[in-house]
Amino acid sequence: MGLGAIAIVAVVLVAADHIDAPGSMGTSADIADFYAFEPTVGSDNTVFAVDLQSNVLPDLAYGTFEENVLTEINIDTDDDLVEDLVIQAIPRDGKMYFFGPVAPSTTGTTGAVMVSSPLGSVAISGATATVETTANGVSLFAGPRQDAFFFDFFQFNAVIGGMAPGGFKPAGDPNSTADDDTTGVDTFDGANTMSIVIEIPNSLLGETSAVNVLGLPVYKTWVTTNSKQ
Amino acid sequence: MKTHTIKYAFALCALLIFASCSDDDDQMMAATPTCTDGLMNGGETGVDCGASCSPCETAVNPPDFSGMYAQVDFIGRPGINTVLSADGSTKDMHNMAIPSEMAAAFQAVFEARLEQYHDVYAGLLGADPMAVNFEPNILGDILNGPDNDGFTNNPVSATVLTTVLAADVLEVAPNLPTTYFNGGSGAPNYEGAIGLTGRTPQDDVIDVSLILLFGGGDGARFSGQDTDMDGISDLPRLTSDGVAFTSTISTTFPYLGAPE
Secondary structure (H helix, E strand, C coil): CHHHHHHHHHCCCCCCCCCCCCCCCCCCCCEEEEEEECCCCCCCEEEEEEEECCCCCCCCCCCCCCCCEEEEEEEECCCCCCCCEEEEEEEECCEEEEEEEECCCCCCCEEECCCCCEEEEEECCCCCCCCEECCCCCEEEEEEEECCCCCCHHHHHHHHCCCCCCECCCCCCCCCCCCCCCCCCCCCCCCEEEEEEEEEEHHHHCCCCCECCCCCECEEEEEEEEEEC | CHHHHHHHHHHHHHHHCHHHHHHHHHHHHHCCCCCCCCCCCCCCCECCECCCCCCCCCCCCCCCCCCEEEEEEEECCCCHHHHHCCCHHHHHHHHCCCHHHHHHHHHHHHHHHHHHHHHHHHHHHCCCHHHCCCCCCHHHHHHHCCCCCCCCCCCCCHHHHHHHHHCCCEEECCCCCCCCEECCCCCCCCCCCEECCCECCCCCHHHHHHHHHHCHHHCCCCECCCCCCCCCCCCCECCCCCCCCCCCECCCCCCECCCC
16 A cells, blocks of 8 residues: 555645645635634624635745735525525735625626625734724724644544544644644644634624524625735 | 905904904904914914924825735634645635635645645554544534444544635634633533634644644543553554743734744
């Protein structure tokens, strides 16, 4: 299995979405990760955090939001898996401009910036976070952040390549970065990513009739990056 | 300019309310221009701005956001495309897809990939690949309730699981605590099990995914067991990657830690 295994390992496969596919791998539009959560118990807000790009491996695009890349958070509120609302983010001249939440002019894989529904803008941060809060209580951020993702991705490649009869390694000291070959190593420890974070009152997103498999009301959400045509 | 403005103001004033204007006339002519008098005077370059006042806002053309944008990358739940798409072309197709069409497009290839992973370990264990297959997981156990053993009539078959996962969206529940998945007290009762209400940076989404893919009805099917008690694992460890959250996280916006 020598050659086959080598070929599999040569294909860099990184979860959660980091560097996941040949078409977008390592580009400035490469989505690394996506989080959606209630910031504190009892909060009436929802936080969306989108990570683009990564410096987890050498030679990847990292460090600059491209002006021809539109990042879109899609929100389905009626359970048909079609976006009812979008929140858009796109940079211009050192600022990240946000639009929405608003019904998009068209659903699907192409669309336009919803310029008639501006939400606000924030200066793109350096190492220190600059945040803006709009009059309607929406917080905005864009800039480099730690990549919070954790995964032993080299061992994952060995596992799916059929080269790890024992599977994953047992847990060791979570703060150890030394690969001593006996415990799991977080490949993403020390990696950074370009984050876009928005905290928005649920009242601006409205009610949802979508439910999860446990029957709880949920927004069904996903993120796309889109390149100017 | 100043003279002209005052003349105009005077003329207007006189026209409208002649009597009272005459009283104010001297005072008005003698008034020192200020930055709050509502007039462009005292060398100002706009009304109450410029010169010794605060700078006038220059008219800036709004940024140009025109044009059409086309999808190049996609993410819903973490790791779905990475783990369940078998090759580069499938991954590219998934990134160009929309959720409402994903189940039809990707369920079958995801299910095949899931079985392929089991075949890898069948080979390593010296077992017949046809005999080592996905087993319905703890989601079915939780849905069936505590009286079920996790294996009997478990509804979460490979087809059911990959149908759910193929429609790749991240569910987030407004006004509920966020947990990607938490099995609570674990098998067999799963006391306090909750999940599918979103994803925080701290959620161990990889271990959750591994448990749902390889954990079987009790969540621990392939977890490095030493079945013959010789001190050596006889089954592969596939239900945890052995790493935990270590990044900096803040309790305040934007939550994610400063770059390293």
